[in-house]
Amino acid sequence: MSEILGLSGVCKSYGAIVVADSLTFSLRQGEALGVIGPNGAGKTTMFNLITGTVAASSGRVQYNGRDVTHDSAAKRCRAGMARSFQVPQPFGHMTVFENAMVAATQGANLKGREAESTCLDVLDQTGLLDKANAVAGKLALLDRKRLELTRALCAKPKLLLLDEIAGGLTEEECHLLVETIKAIHGTGMSIIWIEHVVHALLKVVERLIVIDFGKMIAEGDPASVMESREVKEIYLGIEVDA
């Protein structure tokens, strides 16, 4: 299968502080990739670099066979990248449905009825249909997370970036969300998912990378990465063979 996203040597530093250190990896069309790493390791920064909210200091971002390193965030969104945020950031004064419509009309460039029916389908899929007319700023956490996912999906992405979407949810809520994401992945969607709730992550992803201090320190099959020495030492904070 062809590659949908490729990072080669992507770096970002603020003065002496390096937050992304030569990130290099690629994502195949339809693949689900998990990203783990301690707090402050640079996982969200990596998403910012991919979506274009932060410009890379050096290196290249290839998307769908094109170099998008210098494209704006809006342009990358219209080209089919969509993300959810760790801390949900809905348009708080607008309704759930209107939030979805912004993504559908602007991100996916849909019009009128087509935009509306896309939004309704996605809201149904993410379980928010009964709250479509609620004001987004008043939603509880699970629904805010669902709205993040809804908005990302309404932009009709080819690549879906999920940032700690399961964090802070109860077991039951987490389970519901995992099922939704599995179903989305089942339609052939390429996904990169940052998550601390590892058991949720492992139910979906086919490959795992580990980031620490802005650097990729391990990559591969989820089970073997989780067993690797780097993960145990750095991610779980256990001294191995000390």
Added chain:
Amino acid sequence: MDWINAIVQGTLLGGLYALFAAGLSLIFGVMRLVNIAHGDLIVLAAYLGLTVTAALSMNPFVALILVVPLMAGFGYVLQRGVLNWTLGDDILPPLLVTFGLSVIIQNALLEGYSADPQKLSAGSIEVASANIAGLAVGYLPLVMFLTAVLVIAGLQWIFYATALGRAFRAVSDNQDIAQLMGLNRRHVFGLAMALSLAVTAIAGIFLGVRTSFDPATGPARLIFGFEAVIIGGLGNLWGTLAGGVILGMAQSIGAQINPGWQILAGHIAFLIILAVRPRGLFPRMDG
């Protein structure tokens, strides 16, 4: 009867103030930009109307067909070319730049049209009136008020029922996230300024038909606009209409007491409302 007349005339005058205020309110709502040059842009539209009516010997209301798109185009270019660069975390640069713009517009108008007061002539409608229950209600103020209601209703419709309106509200809510939803903030701001100046064009033509104007008329229109927005409550378009009406009513009641008190009475009403309801009478509930 004089008092009822003052209230009715004041209400109708309020329509004009609401037209002054609507564009101001829209820009502040979408991009948190306080446009100090707004009053001068109203006067600029009036002069543009003067040139168009003189050159093509048109009725000023027909001239709107040209003045509205001209002002809207000017707004888009102004926003993309100048004002977008001033927007950021600091609110001072846009204030300074629009203040400078205000000075530039006034002096350019002075240079181009001289300091002589001018007036747009709309013909017999200016003095025609209908007798409603013993009150002489002028057609012009009536048309002005109805236009204000239509403009506010139109803006309300754009904001809450169209993709453009959702784009305005999304950008107003969270610019960064809106960018990630595929919205180009600079373009959206340009469209907002275009819409604002389209409304300003209508306000300018009505201003010119109603009274005489000169290049220094702008700042006072800006104050009336501000007062109407703040009385009504920020972010509420119908509130802005109510604010305009209250301001107009206060002025015309003041004038009824003593002709010299017209402007003062408006400012006093504004101060009282600001003291009692600092967020205005109808602030946006979810603010």
